[in-house]
Amino acid sequence: MKTINISTRSRVQFVDITQRIAELVSNSHVNHGIAVIYSAHTTAGVTVNENADPDVVADLMNTLDRLVPRRGQYAHGEGNSDSHIKASMIGLSVTVPVENGQLMLGTWQGIYFCEFDGPRSRRVLVQLVAEKRDNPWNA
Amino acid sequence: MKTINISTRSRVQFVDITQRIAELVSNSHVNHGIAVIYSAHTTAGVTVNENADPDVVADLMNTLDRLVPRRGQYAHGEGNSDSHIKASMIGLSVTVPVENGQLMLGTWQGIYFCEFDGPRSRRVLVQLVAEKRDNPWNA
Amino acid sequence: MKTINISTRSRVQFVDITQRIAELVSNSHVNHGIAVIYSAHTTAGVTVNENADPDVVADLMNTLDRLVPRRGQYAHGEGNSDSHIKASMIGLSVTVPVENGQLMLGTWQGIYFCEFDGPRSRRVLVQLVAEKRDNPWNA
Numbered sequence: 001m002k003t004i005n006i007s008t009r010s011r012v013q014f015v016d017i018t019q020r021i022a023e024l025v026s027n028s029h030v031n032h033g034i035a036v037i038y039s040a041h042t043t044a045g046v047t048v049n050e051n052a053d054p055d056v057v058a059d060l061m062n063t064l065d066r067l068v069p070r071r072g073q074y075a076h077g078e079g080n081s082d083s084h085i086k087a088s089m090i091g092l093s094v095t096v097p098v099e100n101g102q103l104m105l106g107t108w109q110g111i112y113f114c115e116f117d118g119p120r121s122r123r124v125l126v127q128l129v130a131e132k133r134d135n136p137w138n139a
Numbered sequence: 140m141k142t143i144n145i146s147t148r149s150r151v152q153f154v155d156i157t158q159r160i161a162e163l164v165s166n167s168h169v170n171h172g173i174a175v176i177y178s179a180h181t182t183a184g185v186t187v188n189e190n191a192d193p194d195v196v197a198d199l200m201n202t203l204d205r206l207v208p209r210r211g212q213y214a215h216g217e218g219n220s221d222s223h224i225k226a227s228m229i230g231l232s233v234t235v236p237v238e239n240g241q242l243m244l245g246t247w248q249g250i251y252f253c254e255f256d257g258p259r260s261r262r263v264l265v266q267l268v269a270e271k272r273d274n275p276w277n278a
Numbered sequence: 279m280k281t282i283n284i285s286t287r288s289r290v291q292f293v294d295i296t297q298r299i300a301e302l303v304s305n306s307h308v309n310h311g312i313a314v315i316y317s318a319h320t321t322a323g324v325t326v327n328e329n330a331d332p333d334v335v336a337d338l339m340n341t342l343d344r345l346v347p348r349r350g351q352y353a354h355g356e357g358n359s360d361s362h363i364k365a366s367m368i369g370l371s372v373t374v375p376v377e378n379g380q381l382m383l384g385t386w387q388g389i390y391f392c393e394f395d396g397p398r399s400r401r402v403l404v405q406l407v408a409e410k411r412d413n414p415w416n417a
Contacts, residue, residue, distance in 0.1 A: 089228060090228070
């Protein structure tokens with residue numbers, strides 16, 4: 001397992017970590033398998049979305065803010081209930097197929113760390129699981 | 140890794156791909172493992188939900204439209220910001236346990252490709268990872 | 279694959295299953311790998327969130343109720359359309375990295391079974407997939 005350290009600079013910020021994950025996967029020499037990219041936090045998630053136009057993730061952040069506003073009738077006393085809720089709505093991890101040491105991302109797909117309660121120092125865990133070479137699936 | 144090609148016919152459409160995935164998994168002869176079903180797109184996702192009554196996925200589509208309407212105050216200029224947002228809310232992939240060459244779906248569970256910006260030609264990647272036979276977990 | 283049986287007592291209830299999963303994983307003696315925790319139902323999900331202050335999951339349940347109310351204009355006739363929708367929004371499963379027989383959860387992370395249409399008897403499937411010991415990734 002590998003760890004990626006991320007320093008976020010805003011309360012809500014999506015950080016493109018595609019290249020850092022791709023390098024880890026490339027160095028692993030895995031032929032067939034999956035990469036699990038996992039946020040070890042409860043107020044931050046991981047998602048896959050377009051990385052060509054930054055307006056796409058801006059729209060995603062704004063829509064989540066509209067649906068789950070920071071100020072609301074929450075019981076949790078730390079002022080970050082919205083961050084916890086957004087993390088569970090977006091999800092804590094993504095699982096991406098790997099072939100020949102490459103992430104099998106679609107043309108426009110990038111992997112984003114989704115900060116919902118920054119700025120903070122964060123950790124993303126990357127676990128790679130390779131399929132056995134002799135599985136008939138890969139023949 | 141295998142690829143499933145899907146042609147969607149509407150802007151928003153949930154396509155039941157359970158049978159196609161089940162056949163791939165059955166042909167793999169995997170005893171213990173997981174199947175990762177992955178949408179290689181940024182305006183389409185994958186989910187698991189009831190496949191007995193089609194009203195269930197209709198309600199899901201309509202509720203997502205209500206929460207994230209097509210017309211709204213979005214920055215992205217292509218008119219499909221809602222599609223990107225719904226994809227990240229539903230998720231890009233599902234991971235299903237496999238035993239003895241079978242998807243371990245619950246009684247009412249089906250696997251749906253979730254088109255949010257069709258009609259289009261789409262690709263779903265299916266990666267199967269088998270557990271080692273000698274793992275004590277499976278003894 | 280292992281099965282965890284859960285009896286829920288309310289219509290909406292988040293059950294902390296962290297300890298039960300951790301014990302299964304610990305008994306597996308897996309050095310490097312992943313654990314997939316999977317709800318075999320269409321009106322219940324699985325998520326990871328804070329397990330220190332129970333107000334956090336209460337806020338999450340209440341916010342989902344606000345966004346997807348039980349009473350609404352739904353087509354499905356069983357009165358539990360909201361439960362199906364919440365299950366797909368939260369997700370059916372989580373995948374957690376495993377190292378040296380331990381779930382690599384962050385400090386505040388717990389694994390929750392998310393009942394949206396209880397009380398019921400429920401099943402959570404736990405599949406563990408170990409990485410090969412000789413993968414250079416783990417050297």
